[in-house]
Amino acid sequence: MLSLERLSKTFQTAADRVVAIRETDLHLEEGDFLTIIGSNGAGKSTLLNLIAGSYPPTSGRIVLRGVDLTGIPAHRRARRIGRIVQDPLAGTAPSMTVAENLALAMKRGRRSLRLALPRRLRRRFREQLTALNVGLEDRLRCRVDLLSGGERQALAVLMATLVPPEVLLLDEHTAALDPSNAAMIVRLTRSFVERLNLTTLMVTHNMEQAIDVGTRLIMMHKGEIIEELHGVEKSQATVPQLVDLFSQHHVVDDELLLERVV
Ligand SMILES: Nc1ncnc2c1ncn2[C@@H]1O[C@H](COP(=O)(O)OP(=O)(O)OP(=O)(O)O)[C@@H](O)[C@H]1O
Ligand SMILES: [Mg+2]
Incomplete structure (x- = not known):
């Protein structure tokens, strides 16, 4: 697909x-x-940015x-491609309320819809927020910049999937969160992806997460895909095996940011 x-x-810059x-x-x-x-x-990130346009x-x-x-152009692709990045503020309109952000997400790149929120829609948003199970259902009128990082990223997951995208791009979308919030966002992501059968690309520095989540895994180095794992090869892989694979391609631990593996 x-x-x-x-x-x-x-990339051509003045320097190189x-x-x-x-x-x-x-x-x-x-x-x-x-x-x-x-x-x-x-x-x-470049790979995901190219897909997003x-x-x-x-x-x-x-x-x-x-x-x-x-x-x-990117704004037209946004109708088909959902995206969540590392910074929880980047995917939302921080000075707008939770409800207004959800109304924006319903438009998914289309300009015509008004932002007025009928009571019916507000009720639906409340139900959808309740299902997230992070307490956002009582904060529909709260400005997004007043939410915690974990709450914002949970909202970003809902916004990116409210109108199911054809492709979902996740670029280290749990990296800025503490471990328990990161686990919560991974759980939410998996449940949305599985329920909606979303075609998804997720960048992560956490190798356990990369093994545990998803159906296929690719390793990249210097702009190329150097390995691909799927099926039992992926699900039964271990972090030391992945590190070993990297080292076969002469990728050193420092470059892998292993300190971020939990
Ligand atoms: N807009 C840009 N202008 C110039 N160089 C860029 C630009 N974006 C990325 N690069 C360069 O392209 C290369 C790939 O960058 P990219 O951000 O895709 O890496 P990444 O795999 O996402 O790394 P990280 O794990 O640090 O996020 C890097 O050398 C980076 O410096
Ligand atoms: Mg990156």
């Missing part, structure tokens, strides 16, 4: 030229849940359900 075809991205993604092919089937690990600067690739194509997305 999603194909990256010989995708490359080179960085090949962030190098002639990468990747194909995801409907409902695939891909976890992505890799060294610092491996190109993980934050910038165009230097070469190659991105095809979603037969439609070439490559020339389509």
